Amino acid sequence: MEPPQPTGNSDELPRESSILGPTLIELEQQAQMDTQPVVPLSPESQPHGPESAITPEVRDSTPGEDGEPPGDDLETAPMEEVFRKLRCTPEGLTTEEAHIRLELVGPNKLEEHKESKLLKFLGFMWNPLSWVMELAALMALVLDNGGGLLPDWQDFAGITVLLLINSTVSYIEEQNAGQAAAALMQALAPKAKMLRDGAYKEDDASLIVPGDIITVKLGDIIPADCRLLEGDPLSVDQSALTGESVAVTKKPGDEVFSGSVCKQGELEAVVIATGVHTFFGKAAHLVDSTQNVGHFQLVLTRIGNFCILSIAAGVLIELIVLYGVQKRKYRQGIENMLVLLIGGIPIAMPTVLSVTMAVGSHGLAKQGAIVKRMTAIEEMAGMDILCSDKTGTLTLNRLTVDKSIIEVLSKKADKDLILLKAAYASRTENQDAIDLAITSVLADPKEARDGIEEVHFFPFNPTDKRTALTYTTSDGQMHRATKGSPEQILELAANKEEISKKVHEIIGRFADRGLRSLAVAIQDVPDGVKESSGGPWEFLGLVPLFDPPRHDTADTVKRALELGVHVKMITGDQLAIAKETGRRLGMGTNMYPSSVLFGKGSNEIADSVEDGELVEHADGFAGVFPEHKFNIVKKLQEKKHICGMTGDGVNDAPALKKADIGIAVADATDAARNAADIVLTQPGLSVIISAILTSRCIFQRMKNYTIYAVSITIRIVLGFMLMTLIWRFDFSPFMILVIAILNDGTIMTIAKDIVTPSRTPDSWKLTELFIQGSCLGGYMALMTVVFYYLMHETDFFENIFKVRSVKENVFEETAVIYLQVSVISQALIFVTRSKTWSFLERPGFLLVVAFAIAQLIATIIAVYANWTFARINGCGWGWAGITWLYNIIWYLPLDAIKIVCRYLLTGDAWRLVTEQKVAFTRQQNYGQQARQAQWVAFSKRDAKGNDPFVVARRSILLRQQSLAVGLETPQPKPPRKSLLNLVRSSAAVSSIYHAGQNVARNVSRMVGELVRPNEGDPSSSARKGREAADKAKRRAELARLRETHTLKGHLESVARLKGLDGADDNFYTFNPLFRLQQDGQDSSSNPNNGAESSSRRFSIS
Structure with a gap:
């Protein structure tokens, strides 16, 4: 069908109204008399696509041929009418026309909310911690001006500089991370072929405008809502929009939606709607209405509140004692309170944590995970449930x-x-x-x-x-x-x-x-x-x-379980298909149809499962529509789970926004990417495991700093308050500023410190954190008080080290106390960053260098500075040496205090020291080689053909929730004596031969703990039970695979990736029938078995 050709000069505006806006005559009439008010459409009546290529206001003020607004006729109108209203032809648009239309309707992408750079910068100074520092600055400028002296300009300027430094660093790091993510996202921007100036050219799909002629062929993602032109029908996959996996056939004249994928055929189409006016608009509205307060923001607020309350308590005590008891001068009291405010508030906390996450986001981007929301890194570290789509994520999306x-x-x-x-x-x-x-x-x-x-x-x-x-x-x-x-x-x-x-x-x-x-x-x-x-x-x-699983999915699911993350399958496919996929991947088969959760035609979870326990314990759900995912995530969050959700379609966007961590998989639609917190650039789930480990490293760095910050707050407030109240010692507010600036510069390097990721989801156990920080801070405050007592009240140092006395010179005492506080405060980071003994765990190189430089500067200031305004005179190298020696001696008990605190609070640190020996190893695989050696040794058969794992598996399964990965119900365990004798007679002997005496002793000890569960340390027994159960899972999984009729290559790939073939591939071979035989038993009938008579083989039967 040929559309009518435009008449007149194409450079002039047409005289009749069109979908693109009012004509020239109408604009003149509206300028002369405003008789037709603009009435915006209601959300219910507002069309979602074709006619909305213009704004509702312009559309409503633009009459059609009969004086009525054009309705939904671009979707259903004859093609001649479509071309007339869009003012285009099958020959396409000119570049100039396209540019005009682009300015009118905007780019072909979802709306982006841009933040003012100035407001973003000032936002780093608008938080409770900054408010305290800003209050201190005002106190220095307005209140600290008594005694005939000028206001304290030095402290005011120092506080202002400190605030600006922290805000600038935070702003620059987040900008860099944001620009890196934006560059990667730009690389993912879709392309499209459009007919411009009589020829097809490929350009960014964001430049498409209504009236463009584009070509759609096999594999193309349709970039905008279109009407198809003449030609053979297309096969279009609309699963990203509707959730239906079956492709639909579209004939010439039919409408195809943005985000659909062409599965077969090739055809030209005319664009009728772009950007926010497409079908995406409906999903985008729900996404924009979903707002979450991140866990990180809540945690940061609680930590800040604890520090502020600690400082407030110290200031209140000083206020009462200094003015009510000691009758101190007004300015002296203000300056002592400034010391507590400036030194106690962890002003660098938002900066250090944001820099740590920004640096981590660079690392995640290199691994194929683009972080759009920084705080999602902290939430991913605590993620314990990952809801994953099946098609294309767990599987190849290829029949x-x-x-x-x-x-x-x-x-x-x-x-x-x-x-x-x-x-x-x-x-x-x-x-x-x-x-x-x-x-x-x-x-x-x-x-x-x-x-x-x-x-x-x-x-x-x-x-x-x-x-x-x-x-x-x-x-x-x-x-x-x-x-x-x-x-x-x-x-x-x-x-x-x-x-x-x-x-x-x-x-x-x-x-x-x-x-x-x-x-x-x-x-x-x-x-x-x-x-x-x-x-x-x-x-x-x-x-x-x-649809086969991806080659790495089984291993990814297994690794996720080892990391404490339960992967739930959320799929629109049938229940049988979901269960089969779960069985193949080791995810479990405890899956339910969506009808169990949702009433007919309802998106709300049924009252019968209002408590969410079914959602919590299920391995997955089948027949789920995209809009159901939102409520599944909601129920998991109500059960206090940190929930991640993967998605790729438009209708996945609300669930991605609702989830704690929304993850848009590779090739996701623009709507899904905009709603997600993390965008993957590689297919499958394997990159998510890397992201989890990286995020847990980042979390460990943030947690280490947080303990440090709380400890410093307690040590500053308690230490200086006691010295002020007991000896009337007035420390200089400016010198506490110097300590804060040097500390902040050093502590920034913790963003690249060497840490070990945890094996379970991380969480902010703030009570334990506050207790541990208070103990460390209280101990360091006692260090400083004792040091000042020895220096001010006794001749201890003078008699032993033969140095001159400084007790009569307050300025020199200030220099000594400044150095003592500076050194031990920064050294504390080496204690909080380590799990056990700090001197046995290697810190990051930058942290060591920054500490050395900062303390060299601090030592030079203490030795040589003569700053009258700061009330400090150089104390000399003698006292500097004494201070360093004192700090080194008193530093050593800090590790013991930390370990005792952790042991009393959790009991975990003692296990790390005595059993796993984390402090004494630098292996990056966290003992993988040792575990593999144990697995090889323990899985040997003895001379009688008995397999200790067959016997031990029953006892082990009683200790584990094996049903989560689809294992059969365990049988009653055999008598202890037979199990112990069997292990001693077979496993230990085989271990000595194949893996060495050390591995054999470890295996025997492990099994001994299993048969003696009430002896020894219960945490040790539980750990060994978990390790043995993991091995049993491998054997049980292998047994299930033997019973599965599937391709040889598939089983071999799954078994290898799941670790079922042990540490050495020579121990197993595979065949399609999966009959397990012992080579020694068949050596006479099968000559190929002689070469490997001691190994196990899956031989062809």
Whole structure:
């Protein structure tokens, strides 16, 4: 159909109204008399796409041909009307016209909320911790001016500089991280081919405007809402929009939506809506209305409140004692309070934590995870549940044929012939998923047309639900081959009545295992005419299809479980398919249909499961619509879980926004990326595991600093308050500022410190953190008080080290106290960053260098500075040496205090020191080699063929929640004596031979703890039980795989990735039938077994 050609000069505005806005005449009339008010559309009546290429106000003020606003007619109107309203032709737009329209309707992307750079910078100075420092600055300027002296300009300037430094560093780091993420996101921006100036050119899809002519071909993501032009129908996948995985057929004149994927065909289309005016707008509204307060913000507020309350308590005590008891001068009291405010408040906390996350986001970007919201890093470290879509994330989103279980229903056929005939009935170009699956099984895809000549190909359509090929062979005979829906193919079969029952039984059996069925049939065409109906159809058999897991998914799920993250499958597929996928991946089969959660036609979870326990304990849900995901996440959050959600479609956006960590997978739509906190650039879940480990390292750095900051607050407030109240010692506020500036500069380097990620989800146990910080801070405050007492009240140092006395010179005492506080305060970071003994865990190089430089500066200031305004005189190298020695001696008990605190609070630190020996190893694999050696040694058979794991597995399973990964219900454990004797007689001896005496002792000790659960340290027994149970899971998983009829390569890949083949690949080989045999038993009948008689082999039977 040809649209009407525009009349007149194309450079002039048309005289009639159009979808793009008011005409020139209408604008003149509105300027003269404003008689038609603008009435915005209600959300219910506001269209979501085609007609909304302009704003509602402009649309409502633009009459159509009959004086009425143009409605939804761009979706359904004849193509001539579409071209007329869009003022375009099939020849496309000119570059100039496109530029004008781009300015009018905006870019073809979702709305972005840009933040003012100035407001963002000032925002770093707008938080409770900064408020305290700003109050201190005002006190120095306004209140600290008594005694005939000028206001304290030095302290005011120092506080202001400190605030500016922290804000500047935070702003720069976040800007750099944001720009890096933006650059990576830009690289992911979709492209499109548009007809401009009479020729097609590829450019960013964001430049598309209404009226553009674009081309859509196989594999393209449709960049805007369009109407299709003349040509063959398209097959379009709208799953990203509707959640339906079945592709739909779109004919010329039909509308296709932005975000859909072309699966077959090639066609031109005219754009009718772009950007926020497309179907995306509906989802974007819900996304914008979902706002969450991050865990990190709440934690930061509570930590800040604790520090502020501690300082407030100290200031209140000083206020009462200094003025009420000691009758101190007004300015002296203000200056002492300033010392507590400036030194006690951890002003650098927001900066250090934001810099730590910004630096971490760079590392995550290199691993393929773009962080859009910095605080999502902290939340990912605590994530304990990950809700993952199945198709394309856990699986390849690519159908595969399981050749080993093809069902043959014809005496004239075998499995290879069925596959060959199915390949004949497949396209060799522009293939859909089924065609690709069939031809991929052939040794050479060219076999699909080898030795035959194609006469006519009958494409798939929703009515016939099959494809067919009419072809001739080399002898000139004509035949047909068809494949498609079993029901449709069965209707064609001549022997339908005979095979119908068996066909349905096979289909049901396949469905129970989550497999789709594809039927294949052939017929002869004796008359040699392609239009001929041909002879009787012969039903050859059924081909099973499944979407295989990614090669790394099983290992990823296993690693996630080891890290304490439960992966739940959330899929729109059938329950049987979900269970089969969960079984293959070791995720478990405790899955439910969405109807268990949601009432018919309802998005709310049913009252019967209002407590959310079903959602919490299920391994996954099937038949879930995208809008249901939002409520699943909500229920998990109500159960106090930190929940991550992966998604790729438009309708996933609300759930991604609601989740604590929204993760947009590779190739996700723009709506999903905008709603997500983290955008993956690589397919699959493996990058998420790397991101979890990295985020836990970042969390450890933040936690280490937080303990440090709380300790410093307590030590400053308590130490200086006691010295002021007991000895009337007035420390200089300016010198406490110097300490704060040097400390902040050093502590910034903790963002790149060397840390070990935790093996379980991290959480802010603030009570333990505050107690530990208070103990460390109180001890250091006591250090300073004792040091001042020895220096001020006694001649201890003078007598021992033969130095001059400084007790009569307050300025020199200030220099000594300044150095003592500065050194021990910064040295504390080495204590808080380590899990056990700080001198045995290597810190980051930058941290050591920064500490050395800062303390060199502090020592020089203490030795040489003569600053009258700061009330400090150089104390000399003698006292500097005494101070360093005193700090080193009193530093050593800090580790013991830390370990005692952690042990009393959690009992975890003692286990780290005595059992795992974290402080004494630098291995980056966290003992992986030792565990693999134990696994190899423990999995050996003894001389009698007994397998200790078969016996031990039953006892171990009683200790573990093995059902979470799909294991069978464990049997009662055998008597302790037989288990112990069996392990001692077989496992230990084999271990000595294969892995050495050290490994054997570890294994024997581990099993001994299992059979003596009430002896020894209970945490030790539990740990060893967990390790042994992990090994038992491997064996149980391998046993299940032996019973699974699947491809050899699939089992071999899964077993290797899940660690089921031990530390050395030589111990196992695989075959399609999975019969476990002992090589020594079959050596006489199988000569190949002699070379590896001591190993286990999956041999061909």
